[in-house]
Amino acid sequence: MARRIVFTSGKGGVGKTTICANLGATLSNLGFRVAILDVDIGLNNLDVVMGVEQRIVFDIVDVIEGRCRTTQALIQDKRYENLYILPSAHSYRGEEITGEDIKNVVCSLENTFDYIFIDCPAGVEQGFKRAIVCANEAVVVVTPHISSIRDADKVLSILSSYNLNEKYLVVNRVRGDLMVNGEMIDVDEIINFLHIPILGVVPEDDDISALSSLGVLGGSVSNRAWVLLAENLHNGTQKVFDCKQKYKGVLGALRRNIKRRI
Ligand SMILES: Nc1ncnc2c1ncn2[C@@H]1O[C@H](COP(=O)(O)OP(=O)(O)OP(=O)(O)O)[C@@H](O)[C@H]1O
Numbered sequence: 001m002a003r004r005i006v007f008t009s010g011k012g013g014v015g016k017t018t019i020c021a022n023l024g025a026t027l028s029n030l031g032f033r034v035a036i037l038d039v040d041i042g043l044n045n046l047d048v049v050m051g052v053e054q055r056i057v058f059d060i061v062d063v064i065e066g067r068c069r070t071t072q073a074l075i076q077d078k079r080y081e082n083l084y085i086l087p088s089a090h091s092y093r094g095e096e097i098t099g100e101d102i103k104n105v106v107c108s109l110e111n112t113f114d115y116i117f118i119d120c121p122a123g124v125e126q127g128f129k130r131a132i133v134c135a136n137e138a139v140v141v142v143t144p145h146i147s148s149i150r151d152a153d154k155v156l157s158i159l160s161s162y163n164l165n166e167k168y169l170v171v172n173r174v175r176g177d178l179m180v181n182g183e184m185i186d187v188d189e190i191i192n193f194l195h196i197p198i199l200g201v202v203p204e205d206d207d208i209s210a211l212s213s214l215g216v217l218g219g220s221v222s223n224r225a226w227v228l229l230a231e232n233l234h235n236g237t238q239k240v241f242d243c244k245q246k247y248k249g250v251l252g253a254l255r256r257n258i259k260r261r262i
């Protein structure tokens with residue numbers, strides 16, 4: 001039976017889709033079967049990030065409206081053989097789609113996969129609600145910025161009224177140099193404020209934005225962070241990537257200085 005995990009944030013653009021895709025790819029490399037559902041109906045994004053945009057034949061709305069079976073709409077990733085995506089419908093308002101509709105799609109995949117990731121739209125409106133009801137666990141994504149942390153706090157209070165077994169935190173786009181300088185909110189402060197278990201920390205990685213526009217996953221700086229994230233999710237551990245380590249000490253001060261100048 002698959003673990004059904006929704007990736008949510010409240011605030012948009014903090015990295016939900018990036019995390020779904022990279023964590024999914026890493027888990028699939030470890031041998032787990034992963035399906036990622038893009039439920040941001042009308043605003044397809046996951047297919048672009050994963051470079052499968054041109055291979056879409058059917059989408060999630062076709063499944064819901066009975067034009068195809070779920071397995072016909074799934075796209076297998078060419079690089080990660082255990083990774084599949086169910087694309088969202090492009091240019092569709094999606095107001096008639098209910099949480100129950102999406103839940104039925106999720107249930108139809110439950111016995112075929114180890115993990116089903118639900119990539120939630122930004123905000124806390126209808127799209128958010130229908131994504132949450134399909135999941136039994138939630139990953140709340142934040143960046144180390146006040147607006148993102150406040151929105152995550154709001155999302156967490158809404159999530160408490162849903163029947164979720166676990167809620168985890170991922171802190172994305174962390175700049176170790178700024179944290180050591182005291183110019184960015186520290187990960188520990190975020191954990192203390194939001195009070196949920198940490199699943200992982202992902203550093204700011206220029207490769208992510210550069211490669212994602214080419215439909216390629218991964219990044220040299222964040223590689224280790226994805227592996228730790230996948231291991232933590234699967235094993236229930238909390239081995240967090242230390243973004244600050246290389247910016248400590250004499251050599252670290254030099255690196256911080258160089259980073260400031262470029
Ligand atoms: N760790 C990171 N380092 C550098 N860039 C990142 C990182 N994480 C995400 N990004 C970039 O941030 C942008 C937004 O990421 P993404 O689309 O994953 O956010 P989102 O939360 O899914 O957005 P939305 O709320 O619109 O669905 C993308 O350009 C992505 O490449």
Ligand SMILES: [Mg+2]
Pocket residue numbers: 016017018040045119120
């Ligand atoms: Mg997204």
